Amino acid sequence: MLSDVLGILLSFVAGLGATWVAVRHERKGESAQKSYLGTAIPPLRRPWWEALLAGLIVGFMCWTGWQLQGGSLQTRVLWPTVELWVLWDVSLSMHAVDSYVGQTKVSRLQWTQDFLSKVPEEVPGAHWALVPFAGESALAIEPTEDAEEWRYYLEQPTGLAPEPGSDLEAPLVLVKNAWKKHPPSRDHPVILFLSDGGKEPGIEPSETRLQASVRDLMALKPKMSLISLALGASTPVPIPREGQDPRRGWETNPMTGQPLYTALWLPPLRALAEVSQGKLVVVGSESPSQVWQSVHQALDQAGIPRKVQWVWSKGQEGDPRILLWAVLATMILAILWV
Structure with a gap:
């Protein structure tokens, strides 16, 4: 951000410098014009605003080249017809540590938090x-x-007690009531159901x-x-007590201790996926990024249209000396122009 501001400022400084030089030459030209009155050929002078325009163009081109150096043109996939409803199991069993993010073993809950943090992108x-x-x-x-x-x-407590077992039906009923009250505004509602099955x-x-x-x-919504x-x-x-370090002990079965x-x-x-003709993804040891690929495939298989947008991916900033050359080139151009 700071480099962008610096580039813009230097480009405008170059243009202002060109204007100053042009105006100065124009004033000298006015006095010289008087000595040529009555002659057939007056001295050739260009308007000062042309020098300003040329200076701004050169400065902007150099700044743009500096900014784009190392970048690339890429495609970005948008889902403008999708309304994604994420049903997220946060029950006690989700604190069990048997999932992976990279080579690190984490709890099921931590895995889902990492996975869901990538929803916007x-x-x-x-x-x-x-x-x-x-x-x-x-x-x-x-x-939203x-x-x-x-x-x-995602960084805040859910406000729900981490009870043993999951009521898998409750979130579906909640969504049904929400849709009755406010029907989805997008053509393709998608339910993403994250759970370990809820068996205790x-x-x-x-x-x-x-x-x-x-x-x-x-x-x-058909x-x-x-x-x-x-x-x-x-x-x-076993489930760590309150989702903490296993050394603090384990949650116990109230019937056996x-x-x-x-x-x-x-x-x-599996039943949820089959009745909706949807997709079941068994996470296993896969990373969140790998599972997202499966989600995208499921969206494609459902016939949900994508929208491809071309965007410029900014790479490393170029050599700052390019900006210096922009200023010098602008000044030289202004002198030659006028």
Whole structure:
């Protein structure tokens, strides 16, 4: 930003310098003109504003070349017809540490936070809404294009108690009620469902009820798409107490007093994808960027149109000496011009 301002200032300084030189020569020309009155051929002089225009053009061209040095023209994919509803499991089991970001092992919750932080750059041009859920659900962010609002919320506590087990049906019912009250403004609503399946001791989601909830949404918006992201390992792992360091202990099963274990439970997530003819993505050890590629493929398979926009990707700034040459070249041009 500072370099941009500097480039603009120097370009205008060059133009002003050219103007000063031009005006000075024009005044000298006026006195010289008097001595040529009565002669057949007066001295050739150009208007001062032509020197100013030439100076500004040269300065701007040099500054532009300096700014564009090392950059490249790239394409940016926009999703202007998408309204993305993210249903985010934040229950107790999501604190289990069996996911990966690069080579680092992290909790399921941390993985989803990293993944969701990239929503504005991975689905640009769309509207985004966020519904965190555990034992209950809440509409945290209504459909928005504000990337700052989106990222700000991800850094804040969800306000939901991290209860054992997930009510997978609750966020779907919430979305249905929201759509009845305010129908999606975009043609292609997309539900991105992030969960580990919500199975805990004594708790097993009903696939039949989940599919019925999805059918209700499809009745409201036939062009709706659903993508299930399944998190967690198939091998049971203990849940750190309150999502903290495992050395502080583990969450315990209230019925046995033993450490509470959790594992990925695929059936309900698969059922969601099947009833909507959507896509099931089992995260496994994949990074957030790899999973985003799968999400983009799912959007393409659903026939959702993209819009390609050409943008200039700025590289490293060029040699500042180019700006100095811009000033010198402008001054020389002004002298020769007038």
